[in-house]
Amino acid sequence: MEKLKVMDLFAGAGGLSSGFEQTGKFKVKVAVEINENARKTYEMNHEDVILHKDITKLKYVNDEGEKIDEFRDIDVVIGGPPCQGFSNANRQQNTLISSNNQLVKEYLRAIEEIRPKAFVMENVRTMESEKHKFFLNESDEDELVKLGIEPAEEYIKIGKSTSYADKLREFLLNAYTDGIELSPFMINKDLMSKLTTLLKHAKKQSNKDLLYFIQKETNQKYFIKTVNQHWLDQHSEYWNSLYQLDWADLGEALKNLVDGNAQENSSFKEKLENIIEAQKVIYKVSEVIDNKVKLFDIQLKLHDLEITIKSFNVFNYIKRKLADLGYVFNEDKYIFNAAQYGVAQERRRLILMGIRKDCLKAEAVVTPEPLFQSRDEYNKIYDAIGDLENISPEVDVKKDEICKDSHRPLIGSPLNAYLNNSDKIYNHVRTETREVALKRFQSLKEGQNFHDLDESLKTTYTDHSRTQNTIYRRLAYNEPSDTVLNARKSMWVHPAKDRAISIREAARLQSFQDSYKFLGSKDSQYQQIGNAVPPLLARAIAEAVLQSMGVNAEEKLEKILLNEVKSENTSKEVNTPEILSLQGNV
Template sequence: MKRIGIDIFAGAGGLSLGAEMAGITISHAIEINRSAVRTYERNHPDTKVICSDIRDLDPTDLKPKDKGVFIIMGGPPCQGFSLSNTRTRTMKNPNNSLFEEFLRFVQEIQPDWFLFENVYGFTNMSNGAVRRLVEICFRSLGYEVADEVLWASDYGVPQRRNRYFMVGNRLGIKFQFPQKHKKPISVWEAISDLPIVGNGEQSFEGKYLCSLAEATAYQRLMRHDSEIPTQNLVSLNNELVIKRYKHIPQGGNWRDIPDELMVNYADKERCHSGIYKRLKADEPSVVISNYRKSMLIHPFQDRGLSVREAARIQSFPDDFYFEGPISHIQQQIGNAVPPLLAKAVIQQILKLTEDHEQGQKN
């Protein structure tokens, strides 16, 4: 049975990819960023992608004439909700109103399910008032609602990243979030088979460092249908930045850099703890946000992460190809919902739906 999904605020398509892995057919996706749209179109050729401001669209134009929509999913842009932008986390920020567009699409299309995701900061915006308001609005539309903050590392993603999920349905199902995996995946389990590349190197095609048989289970999963690792692209850092990298041990950050190499910082003590962070090989990664701006460092090499390494840590398979300039690609990867996290949540939605449908037959 074909189950139709619509992805709004789709970005590069991490949420869609997870949904497709779980068995959903994505009929439409909406995204305003042109580079992200190009990435989405390349990797989801059977989906109609609409590059537009969502506020200009009529939801009923996306509704199939012959059947209903199973799920609407997406996350409004993070700028208004992110803890890193505390000054703008008020209802006056126009980005914050975009979640109302999600509500509008659900109200007009009336899918069986919705999946609303966002940054952790959404949970305490306006002291939790926004979260409660959104829940009340969905319930007023007839949806049974559950919400939770999930850690990607609990669902097979080699990254300590938390995301807020609100899931609802109008089938009367009490939703329970999926069980956690037992063992987290480390950075080195994820990327140790990828090519050694230099600072600023732009290697569009490379070679795996071990055979498929020698690869870890996670690496085999990520290789998917790919015979070579593509987009081994690293931003070029200047000589001073590379000198700083050399002083930072695994798990360390800017605090390990000698003061004489940080003279261009007006107040070194005000540096964010997440910058100049060298990843620990034997643990899941810290959050892959915009990993170029935060200067995330390879566990063993004195350079930033490559596009393919960051994509691996976000659980994008190696045959997923990103479009646009490298700075746009880095932002697309950092903004994405890890596909394996999305897959786990949507698999649970499908399981509970099938159980419910079976119960109605009996």
């Protein structure tokens, strides 16, 4: 049988593609990835793939609706469109509407226009929660009626009420009704950021703190240039004459502060806060207008300004849309833990697997059966990286190739044998260890994290009580890993060595085989790995897709990971020193 041709959207470093191709029944023909370093990694590891950059610019069909170019014979579409949750709790963030959520619709556009035989969509497990939503826009209404979705009314706080509130509300409602572009009324983001920081200092009890901040060399240069040269030109237009007067007064007050002349703080602070809040509100209503979101009202509520809009749940919309397109999918079981499919990591993801009705050869869409049922059975961190313990990683990202001259895989670990598919180790590179970090590493035992450190070692963190318990986690050989994100930013510590885990070790925790090479800066490589779908999980999903379509994989994952070791009841418990000595302590 000819291999099924695949298009991988939001492909990243290629974990999903790798798992699919490992079955021997899929060939990735087209991939789409916008990140430059991830694209380089993808190209390095996947030959003969047409790699596109921007999904929003892709045209799959001609004006008659016929598939064109490389999209004509795509059988399967896979990918993980970014999807960001929203809640009133994060309304203080700069953006109201995540452009990422619109990429979910781009994924669905590909399905709708190409009509592949099957699809796989991978995402964060919280995607089904109410926080993941689309805001109703002008083009949604007819489709939502067709899909039987009733959008819900929402009241979202977009800023604090100020002395401008009534006039600002009137101006913004008129702007929305008349389709007025709001950018001429907004200051640039750099200035907004400086003023926001300035306000934080102004709210402190002493004027000394404010003067100290504004007279820092870089800040002083910035404000002298901004205030003296073109303060009044920071807005192309002013939405209100009182606001314009306050802006002029703020410029004079800043000029005095730059010159070292402190003044009565309360009036300055009030005007600064009013202006910042007005800018936040204008910015967020501008987002509403630019994204064609339907705005039903702007209201004054106690101390806040609220907008009234409508929203609908992303996951519910996806399911209704795909069903309407003629696909059946796994409606009941869609959260999968990578550890149950051999990955030495607990990583739960939402994965939808859909088959076009005319291509379904099973009674229902098949989901992969877990190979390992309980935490005791899961592969451990030692299975993934134990054989690399005494191979010292480099710190220079360019020195990313080490020969395995005297290295041997772990005895009795099918996962380790699977990962060791190359006579070289690529990307065994770690972050450089500074003095404070080394002291932290040395004081942590397996399983401990930042919160277990002595208080004297927490001083570089402003509010260490808010630090996540995955930061400075010393991994425990005898446990599966937590979800791998960016192991460099998390400062994950090797189980037995006083150093950060290497890029290759992070890749192995994600089940990337040693032949898979990562490109880009050190931080980029760690990030690519953290963003990826573990290839072993992808392979399990791919096998289930094949089974749903009446096709068998060349070699099943079960055979690779559940070989004679398990049948002999060999314990998964790891006793590191004994095993290392057994191997000659390479």
